[in-house]
Amino acid sequence: MERLKSIDDFRKLSVTRKAETFKPDTTRVRVCSGTACAATGTPKVLSAMEEEAGKRGINLDIVKTGCQGLCQKGPVMKVEPHNMFYQKVKPEHARSILAYTVQGGMPFRQGLYRQDILSEPILEMTNVPFYKKQLRIALRNNGLIDPKNIYHYIAVGGYSALAKALSSMTPDEALAEVDKANLRGRGGAGFPAGKKWKHTKRASGRIKLVIANGDEGDPGAFMDRAVMEGDPHSLFEGMLLCAYAIGAEYGLIYVRHEYPLAVKNLTHAINQAMELGLLGKNILGTNFSFTLDVREGAGAFVCGESTALVASIEGERGFPRPRPPRLSEHGGGAWGYPSNLNNIETYACVPQIIEKGADWFLSIETKNSPGTKVFALTGKVVNTGLVEVPMGITLREIIYDIGGGIMGGKKFKAVQTGGPSGGCIPEHLLDTPVDFDTLTKVGSMMGSGGMVVMDEDNCLVDVAKYFLSFCQSESCGKCPPCRVGAYQALQILEKITTGKGADGDIEKLIAIGEKVKESALCGLGNSALTPVLTTIRYFRDEYEEHIHDKYCRAKVCRGLGTFSIDNEMCFLCGLCKQACAFDAVKETSRSFFIDQDYCTKCKACYMACPIGAVKVNKASKGQSVKASK
């Protein structure tokens, strides 16, 4: 690799790469090598493909791309030039795919995507309902290029935004463009990136830092991972543009340690960019210099909070610090240098804004939240995976049109957005358009983009307890509202879900929630009780059922409800009797029944019954007195 000495050098390289790298009529497969597809067997599929291609004498161009999104159906691949999209590919399919598609130009029907068993298979990726409504900006190259090959990125137009900025824009102009585009921080709070950049630029001191926050700790979220693993150069380009705009020379990427592949790909990509002269001193022969280092986290959720992240970079305990000074101010950032911290996805959007202009970005959907957002759609939907949609799309469209509806034909109950700090949105608000402001209005938040769908089998009190126990165990312990408040609230929820709830518990939870919100030091603490507050707001009846009727309608919580055996259904297999550790299942000559005096409501019999003849019901009034004793 030869170092590029000027912008013209780069332009020449870009033109040749565009013409040569992805020639349209080459036989090519683009195989997803994201973590999920790799776990379902991409490496085996690849070696089978290579072997088979060798046997048949086909010159096959294999591109190992980053996450293509449809993780549920992995491994997925596209075969070109026919542009056919295959899902759930197994090593034994390699022969058929090569014989039918590559050599014969025909589809291999078993590998194509079908909505259900009766519908016709779909040939092309763009026609698959999962991809139809998506619009990809941050994930534009995922599925196209090999993240380990910088030439691939250049071939699809990469680094040309940098060349444009360096050759024809002053730093102020570049900043103004991002500011005008009203790009809002994709990490959760939605603070406009342009404003943040301006603050940092204005801060006193010559040395400034650009930091990318890749500490994606929210359970159920993997947007940043997809960018870091699948398209690291677009992150670099975004950071470079930011550094150019605000006059920074040093950059850091903070990655959580659970993402070893991301660290590997980032480091590899940094080395390539250094060799080509796209990072380092005098980039493309200009006097602009910028270097990048990767910092690995060590498993602390709170380090996703900006001040805690800085503390962790400095080698301290990851405690949040009181603000001001803000990160962008002198004395606030890493080692006291003014630092601009943005989320990975935010940086990945920047090159497109510079290249295509702020007006283009503003033309995409809602006025206050332009652009797109990547969501990790998970939980009980048919198609789980990464989706990037224009803002303003409704939750219903995401869940039913893209996600394909609820698994197993069950009934939708709620969707949780924004990770542990977000809230649960009930069915009647499903037509809410997704953008930063409306989600906040309904009591949830955009968050980093986790979207977990729940059906009637999920108990929302249990879900609230789950999120709270996560926040409680991840609380750093520095400030008492979060440390003590979350613990106390968790104790109350524990009581409620084990049938020991009492009158006034809900009010106590609300009171604690409000106090913690007002008084905690950092964002994690402020929002620790949000899931509890929103579930109370929309699903109060479920809480009341747990407390007053000692009943969990989703039958998730143990120690609630009255167990009985439906003798009409029961075929006397006796598994429930075997399962019961307390001898509460009694046998008569022709039936089984549950002795309520012995029953501890542990659900062992309920789980053991193969046909669902063990029923859990609300206790009748007389029994509920007994249960609450």
Next chain:
Amino acid sequence: MKVEELDIDERIGNVREILSDTQKKRGILIHAFQQIQKEFNYLPAEQLLSLSKKLDIPLSEVYSTASFYKHFYFRPRGRNVVCVCAGTACHVRGSHKVLEKFEEAFGIKEGETTPDLSLTLGTVGCVGCCGLAPVVTVNEEVVGDLSPDRVASLIKEVKGK
């Protein structure tokens, strides 16, 4: 990597140009833990002591930082590490049942190591494979879509390792 081999300037990266010596020594701390743990699979006391000497940071502060992060361990870990994902998607798809199965099979609780050091069982926040929930990581490998049958065969496989 052993503490003696730690090259502070190289490991801190390009930002070395703007940092004082104390800042560099502090800034390398977490990275040093990671390297020590890679070598020893936990943080042995004597290594922490020599690290404290090398970096001129009191041992109490070294320990304070190390103990803050969940990823660092002060006791030897098992040769195999199984982590059950406890992320949201895995939770709603029944990861607690998977964890129970493992706990039963190996007779240890979450966060513990078997006495013969063959296995450490833990949970992890989210491995980002929510599409395959519930997910378990065996060492570095991600195993997804675990039905009760597959859990049983996976336990067998791990026991054989």
